[in-house]
Amino acid sequence: MVATIMSGKLLSDELNEEMKLEVIKLKEKNVTPGLVVVLVGEDSASQTYVRNKEKRANTLGIHSVVEKYPEKMTEMELLRVIDRLNKDDHFHGILVQLPLPKHIDSTKILNAIRPEKDVDGFHPINMGKLVIGQPERIPCTPYGIMKLLQRYEIDIEGKNAVVIGRSNIVGKPMAQLLLMKNATVTIAHSKTKNLAAVAKEADILIVAIGRGHMITKDFVKPGAVVIDVGMNRDENGKLIGDVKSDEVQEVAGHLTPVPKGVGPMTITMLMYQTIESAKELLN
Ligand SMILES: Nc1nc2c(c(=O)[nH]1)N[C@@H](CN(C=O)c1ccc(C(=O)N[C@@H](CCC(=O)O)C(=O)O)cc1)CN2
Numbered sequence: 001m002v003a004t005i006m007s008g009k010l011l012s013d014e015l016n017e018e019m020k021l022e023v024i025k026l027k028e029k030n031v032t033p034g035l036v037v038v039l040v041g042e043d044s045a046s047q048t049y050v051r052n053k054e055k056r057a058n059t060l061g062i063h064s065v066v067e068k069y070p071e072k073m074t075e076m077e078l079l080r081v082i083d084r085l086n087k088d089d090h091f092h093g094i095l096v097q098l099p100l101p102k103h104i105d106s107t108k109i110l111n112a113i114r115p116e117k118d119v120d121g122f123h124p125i126n127m128g129k130l131v132i133g134q135p136e137r138i139p140c141t142p143y144g145i146m147k148l149l150q151r152y153e154i155d156i157e158g159k160n161a162v163v164i165g166r167s168n169i170v171g172k173p174m175a176q177l178l179l180m181k182n183a184t185v186t187i188a189h190s191k192t193k194n195l196a197a198v199a200k201e202a203d204i205l206i207v208a209i210g211r212g213h214m215i216t217k218d219f220v221k222p223g224a225v226v227i228d229v230g231m232n233r234d235e236n237g238k239l240i241g242d243v244k245s246d247e248v249q250e251v252a253g254h255l256t257p258v259p260k261g262v263g264p265m266t267i268t269m270l271m272y273q274t275i276e277s278a279k280e281l282l283n
């Protein structure tokens with residue numbers, strides 16, 4: 001078997017075209033979706049991601065502003081920035097790029113964002129709404145994965161889904177989204193015993209561990225859908241996923257590549273939620 005490759009890049013391109021039209025329609029009603037990205041410090045990967053977000057927003061016609069602050073900014077100063085942006089009607093979405101410098105408590109900052117403007121879906125109110133099955137803003141990576149599963153017509157209902165990783169940003173919301181589609185969901189993590197056996201039960205295997213090439217074919221049931229959320233660097237600095245794709249693609253039915261799999265969908269869903277947030281103004 002050779003797995004079907006699920007391209008996040010292609011789906012992003014398709015959704016971009018739809019979103020451009022949505023933005024045009026909103027502008028006709030005098031609403032320009034606005035996104036502000038707050039970047040604190042000099043982390044070079046974060047700078048790249050923020051630049052990519054700005055570029056994508058511009059391509060779609062979204063009004064986009066990046067506010068950059070020095071590494072030594074205090075938590076109180078950042079809270080004041082969030083307070084100002086919460087009140088600024090030009091912005092329907094506020095995103096604070098993570099990670100923040102160590103002396104700033106990320107939880108405090110994320111909790112200060114108005115839930116309606118929380119296009120990352122990280123605010124406890126948005127997380128809580130997701131858990132009770134009334135999602136409003138959804139963390140972009142798992143949301144993008146759901147769009148990919150839908151695009152590739154993957155049946156979810158009644159399937160065994162195993163999510164490896166229990167972060168607030170990926171693992172936990174991913175499990176909730178799959179549960180909402182009536183999958184039987186298992187969350188596995190670093191303390192799970194016999195991980196390969198647990199993973200091998202999965203019809204849908206979501207891998208968000210953060211360890212390059214850890215998932216070999218021994219973890220994969222023949223024909224399974226394997227979603228690789230990992231972004232790691234190998235010894236030569238090459239970007240690799242958590243899944244050993246060359247051998248897993250011989251066993252899996254579907255597989256997301258790294259790069260151009262889940263990654264592009266994260267930014268796409270960020271734009272999508274910014275537009276959704278702007279639409280709410282009309283209602
Ligand atoms: N506030 C947030 N901070 C962070 C998030 C987030 O969703 N919200 N996620 C990551 C970084 N990130 C977006 O911010 C992000 C990282 C990577 C990609 C991506 O498309 N990756 C490409 C490969 C890029 C490369 O070659 O290095 C891919 O997978 O094809 C998108 C978004 C942490 N911070």
Ligand SMILES: [Mg+2]
Nearest residue numbers: 120139140141
């Ligand atoms: Mg996100």
